[in-house]
Every structure is written in C-alpha cells, then in structure tokens.
Amino acid sequence: MGCFQTSWSNSWIYPTVILCLFGFFSTMRPSEPFIIPYLTGPDKNLTNTEITNEIFPVWTYSYLVLLLPVFILTDYVRYKPVLILQGASSIVCWLLLLFGQGVVAMQVLEFFFGIVTATEVAYYAYIYSVVSLEHYQKVSSYCRSVTLVSYTMASALAQLLVSVANVPYFYLNVITLASFCVAFLLSFFLPMPEKSMFFHAKPGREVQKSPSTRTVLSDTHEREAVRRKEKTPLEIPPILGDLEDDHMSQLKPRHTALRVFVQWFQDLKECYSSKHLFYWSLWWAFSTAGFNQVVNYIQVLWEYKAPSQNHFVYNGAVEAIATFGGAMASLAVGYVKVNWDLLGELALAFFSVVSAGSLFLMHYISNIWACYAGYLIFKSSYMLLITIAVFQIAVNLSVERYALVFGINTFIALVVQTILTVVVVEKKGLNLPVSTQFLVYGSYFAIVAGIFLMRSMYIIYLATCQKKVQNSAESQNPYEPQEEPRDAVVGTKF
Known part of the structure; x- marks a missing residue:
C-alpha cells in the first residue's frame, strides 16, 4: 500500500490533480463581480471616489513593487511555499473584506491582494518542476482551463444567488473565503519540488534549453544578414564556436545567484534581439496594462451608469459570458489558418481598434446594456489576441526563456499601468471622473492600434517588394535552378 502511494505521488497525475483543484478553488470567487456594489452598499458605505482614488491604486503599486522580488523568490524556494503564501494572503484579503471597515482597512486589503496576484506566477511554474x-x-x-471554468462558474453562481435567491453580497464573500480556505489546505498536499527552473536547475539545463531558441534566433539573424549581405554568427567555424562557448562558461560567476542573473540578462538580450518577438512582446505589455486598468475600474463605471442601490445589476452574468466568450475565442485560434508572421500585427491593429471602439462606446453611451456589451467585446478581443501573442512568443522559446519574457512583459505592463494610474486616477494627477477615464483608455488603445497598423503596413509593403524582386529575378534567369523556399518567419526579417 505504501509503495502504491509513493508511486502515485511521484507520477505526474497526483500533482496535476492537486494543482488543478488548488487553481479551481483559488479562482472560485463569486463575490468578485459584485465587489463594488458591496463596497458602496450598507456593509462598507464607501464612495466611488474613495474606491477609485484611494483604494484601488494601492493594488497597482503593491503588485508592481512585489512582482520581481516574488518572481525571484518563487524560483529560489521552489514554488510550494509561495503557493501556500498565496492561499494565506487570499484568506487575509477576504477576512478584511468581511470584517474590516474604512478606507485604511481596504488599502491594507489591496496590498495583500497585490501579494495574491504577484504569487500567481508560482501556479503555472510549479508544474515544470514536477512534471x-x-x-x-x-x-x-489543464491548469489554465480549470481557472477559466472556475471563474465562469463563480460568476454565474453569484448572479443566480443574487437574482433568484436574493442572497446579500456579504454571503458571496463568505463563500469566497470558504473556497480560499480549501485552496490553502490543498497547497500543503502538493509535493515539494526537487528542482526549479533557475536556482535549482539540473546540471546541463543550459545545454538542453538553448537549441530551439538559439536555432530560431540565429536563423533570424542569418536572414537579416543575408538581406544586408553581412557575415552571420553561423559562419563561425564549429571549433571556434566551441572554444568561444568554453571561454564564456569560464567567465560565468561561481556564485549561484549572480550566475543566474547573468544568464537571465544574456537570455533576455538574445530573445529581444528578434524583432518579431520584440514587437509581439511590446503589444502584450501595453495591451495588458490597458486591460488591467479597464478590468480594475469597470465595476466603478457600471456603478456610475446604473447605481446598484437603484437598479438591478447583472455583473455576474456579464463576467461569466465575457470569460466564456473569451475562452471560446481563444480556443478558435487553434483552428484558424492564418500566416500570423505576415498578418499577425495587422490583426493586433484591427482588434486594438475594436477594443478602442468598445471603450468609446462605454464612455459615450449612458445605457448600462451598451456598457455591458462593450465590455463583452473588449474582454473577448483581448483574450483572443493574448492567446495569439503567447503562442507567437512561446512557440520558439524554451520554458525557462518564456518564463523570463513573461515576467519582463508583465513588469513592463505594470509600469505602464502605474503611469496610467498616477496620471489619470490619482488626486495628484488629472483625477478624472470614471467615465472620462474610459475615454482616455479608449484613446490609449487607439494609439496602440495606430502604431501596429503602421508597422503591419510596413511589413506587408516590404514582403510585397521582396516578392516582386524574387519574381523579377526568376523571369530574368528562367533556367537557373532556384533555391527552395524556406518556411521562414516573415516578421523576423523586419
């Protein structure tokens, strides 16, 4: 019996089941779609101004400050302690939400919620260390799908409880707290990983992880050099290349932490040297900043358009439909045959225009149903495009390098989001009303759309010119054998 339990615990099934259950219960938050009606209602009696200007910005700042330290700590302590910290912080958040009173208590809550969101990186990184x-x-x-299912179920359940059973918002928070307690207990049953991606990596990790990424990046540099008639790194004789690698390995610092940081810097420098990856990462960072800002303040806008004290709200139903629609849109990406390398940035521009239009709709039309519809379009568009962006970035990267790029992109997004918060929301900034804020966010996405529209036109123009030159060369030398076309990444050439 003991042998059976040991083999079960050591297989990939056991940690996967426990982690998926952890993800399900940690995302089961039926109170979240109704957080603003709860805070502005008789339970907390806060104003929209206090929530917008004094409480919500604390989450943005704490998330920004904690992200990189938690990212490093997560790998150093091998994930499980950070998952336990996430569960404990979630419990503290909802205890404060249930029993705390006043602006200061809610600001402390937002700080702990910053810990919760910063530690989410451990949820996805954990699997790599045990599977x-x-x-x-x-x-x-599995891990990503279960969180979408859980959030959709929680939003739908919240709407049913509020609409059909007339359950007070307070008890939605009680259900959420109970769900977090289950997730917290489940975190203790996760096996402790013996390795991590960076600080506790197996010997030879760099040798194992580099070929796929080095191939695509070197291939990118090779094509760029051929276009410019320059000598490429691939022309270095193999023996000299080996000697260079040996020399570089001797220069690596012996101290583990310093060696990891140097390796991170080298990996990031090589990854972002690919223009294709750089521009997709740029869109990821800027669009995620805008998305987080919209999601953070959307309920404040709904409360402004249709106060919950005077209107019946459907926040839960809207969140459930938006999440489900986004999940279906993301799933459909896998079945759409598009040359993303050539037309991907045009798609980024088009859907950024759609996002901008939906935000303008939310600003200019006072009808709450139009506001709901705009949010559905906005969230579905973002989830569709972020799926494409993740695939475009991750397809040619090892897990370690993808984790680094993901971390840096998220950090840049938080920096941009912090700037938006300081300029648009804070009292020391413009201190705009929430409706005007969405006009700014719509203009922000319009600028992003304009940048990528010009970029996509440039790519298509160069690709067309290159094709004309190739056709002209073929017509002038019809009998000269032509080199077979390569499945090159068109976007990386530019």
Whole structure:
C-alpha cells in the first residue's frame, strides 16, 4: 500500500490533480463581480471616489513593487511555499473584506491582494518542476482551463444567488473565503519540488534549453544578414564556436545567484534581439496594462451608469459570458489558418481598434446594456489576441526563456499601468471622473492600434517588394535552378 502511494505521488497525475483543484478553488470567487456594489452598499458605505482614488491604486503599486522580488523568490524556494503564501494572503484579503471597515482597512486589503496576484506566477511554474517535459503542454492546458471554468462558474453562481435567491453580497464573500480556505489546505498536499527552473536547475539545463531558441534566433539573424549581405554568427567555424562557448562558461560567476542573473540578462538580450518577438512582446505589455486598468475600474463605471442601490445589476452574468466568450475565442485560434508572421500585427491593429471602439462606446453611451456589451467585446478581443501573442512568443522559446519574457512583459505592463494610474486616477494627477477615464483608455488603445497598423503596413509593403524582386529575378534567369523556399518567419526579417 505504501509503495502504491509513493508511486502515485511521484507520477505526474497526483500533482496535476492537486494543482488543478488548488487553481479551481483559488479562482472560485463569486463575490468578485459584485465587489463594488458591496463596497458602496450598507456593509462598507464607501464612495466611488474613495474606491477609485484611494483604494484601488494601492493594488497597482503593491503588485508592481512585489512582482520581481516574488518572481525571484518563487524560483529560489521552489514554488510550494509561495503557493501556500498565496492561499494565506487570499484568506487575509477576504477576512478584511468581511470584517474590516474604512478606507485604511481596504488599502491594507489591496496590498495583500497585490501579494495574491504577484504569487500567481508560482501556479503555472510549479508544474515544470514536477512534471516531465512530455506532459508539460497537456498539464499546462489543464491548469489554465480549470481557472477559466472556475471563474465562469463563480460568476454565474453569484448572479443566480443574487437574482433568484436574493442572497446579500456579504454571503458571496463568505463563500469566497470558504473556497480560499480549501485552496490553502490543498497547497500543503502538493509535493515539494526537487528542482526549479533557475536556482535549482539540473546540471546541463543550459545545454538542453538553448537549441530551439538559439536555432530560431540565429536563423533570424542569418536572414537579416543575408538581406544586408553581412557575415552571420553561423559562419563561425564549429571549433571556434566551441572554444568561444568554453571561454564564456569560464567567465560565468561561481556564485549561484549572480550566475543566474547573468544568464537571465544574456537570455533576455538574445530573445529581444528578434524583432518579431520584440514587437509581439511590446503589444502584450501595453495591451495588458490597458486591460488591467479597464478590468480594475469597470465595476466603478457600471456603478456610475446604473447605481446598484437603484437598479438591478447583472455583473455576474456579464463576467461569466465575457470569460466564456473569451475562452471560446481563444480556443478558435487553434483552428484558424492564418500566416500570423505576415498578418499577425495587422490583426493586433484591427482588434486594438475594436477594443478602442468598445471603450468609446462605454464612455459615450449612458445605457448600462451598451456598457455591458462593450465590455463583452473588449474582454473577448483581448483574450483572443493574448492567446495569439503567447503562442507567437512561446512557440520558439524554451520554458525557462518564456518564463523570463513573461515576467519582463508583465513588469513592463505594470509600469505602464502605474503611469496610467498616477496620471489619470490619482488626486495628484488629472483625477478624472470614471467615465472620462474610459475615454482616455479608449484613446490609449487607439494609439496602440495606430502604431501596429503602421508597422503591419510596413511589413506587408516590404514582403510585397521582396516578392516582386524574387519574381523579377526568376523571369530574368528562367533556367537557373532556384533555391527552395524556406518556411521562414516573415516578421523576423523586419
């Protein structure tokens, strides 16, 4: 019996099941769609101004400050302690939400919620340390899917409880707290990983992880050099290349932490040297900043358009439909045959225009149903495009390098979001009303759309010119054998 339990615990199934259950219960938050009606209602009696200007910005600032330290700590302590910290912080958040009173208590809550969101990186990174690479893609999809299902179920359940059973918002928070307690207990049953991606990596990690990324990046540099008729790094003789690698390995610092940081810097420098990856990462960072800002203040806008004290609210139903629609849109990406390397940035521009239009709709039309519809379009568009962006960035990167790029992109997004908060929301900034804020966010996405529209036109123009030159060369030398076309990444050439 003991042998059976040991083999079960050591397989990929056991940690996957426990982690998926942890993800399900940590995302089961039926109170979240109705957080603003709860805070502005008789339970807390806060004003929209206090929530917008004094409480919500604390989350943005704490998330920004904590993200990088938590990212490093997560790998250093091997994930499980950070998952336990996430569960404990969630419990503290909702205890304060249930029993805390006043602006200061809610600001403390937002700080702990910053810990919760900063530690979410451990949820997806944990699997890599306990599951073999052959199962990683499948298990990762399970972990992501279960959180979408849980959030959709929680939003739908909240709407049913409020609409049908007339359950007070207070008890939605009680259900959420109970769900977090279950997630917290489940975190203790996770096996403690023996390795991590960076600080506790197996020997030879760099040798194993580099070929796929080095191939695509070197191939990118090769094509750029051919276009400019320059010598490429691939022309270095193999023996000299080996000697150079040996020399570089001797220069690496012996101190583990310093060696990891140097390796991170080298990896990021090489990754972002690909223009294709750089521009997709740029869109990821800027659009995520805008998305987080919209999601953070959307309920404040709904409360402004239709106060919950005077109107019946459907926040839960809207969140459930938006999440489900976004999940279906993300799933459909896998079945759409598009040359994303050539037309991907045009798609980024088009859907950024759609996002801007939906935000303008929310600003200019006072009808709450139009506001709901705009949010559905906005969230579905973002989830569709972020799926494409993740695929475009991750397809040619190892797990370690993807984790680094993901962390840096998220950090840049938080920096931009912090700037938006300081300029648009804070009293020391413009201190705009919430409706005017969404006019700014719509203009923000319009600027993003304009940048990528010009970029996509440039790519298509160069690709067209290159094709004309190639056709002209073929017509002038019809008998000269032509080199077979390569499945090159068109976007990386520019």
